[in-house]
Amino acid sequence: MRRPFVAGNWKMNLNRAQAVELAAGLAAKAGDYGHVEIGVCPPSIYLEAVRQALGSSSIGLGAQNCHQEVPKKAFTGEVSPAMLVDIGCKYVILGHSERRHTFQESSQDVNQKLLAALAIGLTPIVCVGELLEERKAGKTKAVVQEQFDGSLAGLTADQVGKIVIAYEPVWAIGTGVVATPEQAEEVHADLRRLLESRYNPAVAASVRIQYGGSVTAENAKTLLSQPNIDGALVGGAALKVDSFLGILAAAKK
Ligand code: PGA
Numbered sequence: 150m151r152r153p154f155v156a157g158n159w160k161m162n163l164n165r166a167q168a169v170e171l172a173a174g175l176a177a178k179a180g181d182y183g184h185v186e187i188g189v190c191p192p193s194i195y196l197e198a199v200r201q202a203l204g205s206s207s208i209g210l211g212a213q214n215c216h217q218e219v220p221k222k223a224f225t226g227e228v229s230p231a232m233l234v235d236i237g238c239k240y241v242i243l244g245h246s247e248r249r250h251t252f253q254e255s256s257q258d259v260n261q262k263l264l265a266a267l268a269i270g271l272t273p274i275v276c277v278g279e280l281l282e283e284r285k286a287g288k289t290k291a292v293v294q295e296q297f298d299g300s301l302a303g304l305t306a307d308q309v310g311k312i313v314i315a316y317e318p319v320w321a322i323g324t325g326v327v328a329t330p331e332q333a334e335e336v337h338a339d340l341r342r343l344l345e346s347r348y349n350p351a352v353a354a355s356v357r358i359q360y361g362g363s364v365t366a367e368n369a370k371t372l373l374s375q376p377n378i379d380g381a382l383v384g385g386a387a388l389k390v391d392s393f394l395g396i397l398a399a400a401k402k
Contacts, residue, residue, distance in 0.1 A: 157387025211240030256299025321362025337377035366395020
């Protein structure tokens with residue numbers, strides 16, 4: 150069975166004190182949600198402070214992005230996957246829609262980062278999702294498939310077995326317009342069929358597929374009870390202890 154995985158994407162929010170307070174608040178309660186794998190992805194500059202605040206809790210630390218080169222190099226302003234491991238990260242979000250659309254990252258870029266992250270032992274959370282106009286034009290399936298194939302190009306079945314996929318319809322991110330459980334489940338089922346046809350049934354059965362986009366403590370239960378939705382990638386509702394805990398409580402046992 151796939152263990153539910155809920156991760157908070159804090160994006161460019163909070164200051165140091167707020168990040169530490171949130172992490173400590175979650176760490177104090179994480180033990181009540183042992184059926185869920187939990188991750189938090191603070192801004193990279195606060196990773197160390199958050200790691201300390203998480204202490205020995207079961208919450209895993211994640212980054213929101215990384216560069217595609219593992220070894221040190223002259224890339225001013227970038228953070229390497231090796232540095233993320235060094236500071237205690239377990240996860241890295243790759244190909245988030247804000248990276249794809251605001252920073253023009255292509256699926257090929259995501260693929261390079263994914264290979265680098267896997268090579269050093271990080272668990273990548275690979276995001277895919279369509280724009281509103283793409284959904285309206287009936288292109289959701291094709292867009293998601295293109296992002297899936299491009300981002301995962303060249304990976305072995307064994308490597309794919311180590312990743313997490315997040316389906317995040319762009320129109321649902323930060324808008325308060327959540328996908329209906331049926332809309333989300335349809336794409337999740339498509340993704341699972343892709344995992345089976347491109348790799349094998351064991352990979353399809355084991356890879357977790359999170360839903361992301363305006364998940365709240367209120368709407369999480371119906372979303373997370375869908376057969377192919379294995380958790381959530383949460384933005385706004387991950388910034389407060391109570392709302393994030395509410396989402397953890399909604400994850401299926
Ligand atoms: P949201 O963000 O929950 O604020 O919609 C989700 C995400 O961007 O991962």
